[in-house]
Amino acid sequence: MAGDVCHILGGCAGSTKKESDLSAVLARGDIAIVGADLNRSVETIESYSDFLSETEQSRAREYVQDRDRIQFIQRRIVLRRLLGDILGRDPRRIVIRTDPSGKLFVAPDAQSRPLSFSMSHSRGRAIYAFAKQRQVGIDLEYRDPAIDVLKMAGVICTPAERDRLNSLPVGDQLDAFYDCWCTKEAFIKAAGVREPPSFEVAFWPDQPALVRDRGMPKDLRRWSFHRLNRGPDWAAMLVAEGDSGGFKVTEIAESRVPAL
Numbered sequence: 060m061a062g063d064v065c066h067i068l069g070g071c072a073g074s075t076k077k078e079s080d081l082s083a084v085l086a087r088g089d090i091a092i093v094g095a096d097l098n099r100s101v102e103t104i105e106s107y108s109d110f111l112s113e114t115e116q117s118r119a120r121e122y123v124q125d126r127d128r129i130q131f132i133q134r135r136i137v138l139r140r141l142l143g144d145i146l147g148r149d150p151r152r153i154v155i156r157t158d159p160s161g162k163l164f165v166a167p168d169a170q171s172r173p174l175s176f177s178m179s180h181s182r183g184r185a186i187y188a189f190a191k192q193r194q195v196g197i198d199l200e201y202r203d204p205a206i207d208v209l210k211m212a213g214v215i216c217t218p219a220e221r222d223r224l225n226s227l228p229v230g231d232q233l234d235a236f237y238d239c240w241c242t243k244e245a246f247i248k249a250a251g252v253r254e255p256p257s258f259e260v261a262f263w264p265d266q267p268a269l270v271r272d273r274g275m276p277k278d279l280r281r282w283s284f285h286r287l288n289r290g291p292d293w294a295a296m297l298v299a300e301g302d303s304g305g306f307k308v309t310e311i312a313e314s315r316v317p318a319l
């Protein structure tokens with residue numbers, strides 16, 4: 060299933076016009092992903108900041124770097140646009156809350172309760188995942204060829220994951236590390252894990268999977284892992300609740316979602 064993503068208007072076999080709508084994808088029980096470019100002009104972004112809640116505006120003000128603040132605003136504007144499209148509501152009036160694990164959710168009501176979403180950003184790009192009736196987590200990372208892979212693995216990976224990384228040819232370690240990192244972060248986001256060392260993952264060149272979870276030892280197959288192809292410089296992973304045979308992953312172009 061890794062990388063098996065339908066692209067709306069991209070010639071995915073069986074796609075219909077109805078399937079190209081974000082809400083329709085979710086109504087079928089499938090997962091929708093949307094990619095966004097965060098590199099937009101300062102003037103455009105700042106003029107939209109009143110689309111954000113007070114909480115979001117105050118968080119935006121905490122960013123020291125202009126670029127980081129602008130990209131945060133941009134991420135939330137896109138998120139609100141997408142949520143507005145899914146819920147059929149004014150994007151400005153949607154109440155976004157954070158649960159104790161750090162996961163965002165739309166304040167419960169009859170329309171939004173079953174909606175799960177996750178987002179990630181790296182180097183001016185963002186990616187969003189939406190699903191109904193199942194938890195999702197997504198992670199995107201720019202594969203920086205200049206990083207010290209083993210040093211970073213010392214921070215992010217468990218001892219067993221580090222051993223596995225060390226056993227690979229040096230030329231494969233960068234790709235393997237980023238695959239591992241994305242797999243872990245997407246799982247954290249999907250499952251609401253608060254202690255990253257409590258679980259271990261399999262990663263490239265193997266299929267991504269959860270191989271150990273001290274918190275939920277009998278639950279390993281509750282989650283499915285979907286490696287996403289975002290181009291040669293990027294690693295991306297989607298983790299979803301349920302067997303991968305039970306749903307499709309469909310990418311929708313951001314341009315197909317109405318502007319604010």
Ligand SMILES: CC(C)(COP(=O)(O)OP(=O)(O)OC[C@H]1O[C@@H](n2cnc3c(N)ncnc32)[C@H](O)[C@@H]1OP(=O)(O)O)[C@@H](O)C(=O)NCCC(=O)NCCS
Nearest residue numbers: 134160161162163178179180198199215243244247248255
């Ligand atoms: C939570 C975490 C996964 C976010 O990943 P990141 O690469 O820093 O940032 P991303 O852009 O991918 O994701 C950020 C988004 O994730 C969401 N998010 C944050 N914490 C979350 C959580 N606990 N669960 C689900 N989603 C979360 C937010 O929507 C956030 O967007 P925002 O900044 O606009 O509010 C990461 O920071 C983290 O805390 N990891 C655990 C710590 C650790 O040890 N990591 C290494 C082992 S994997």
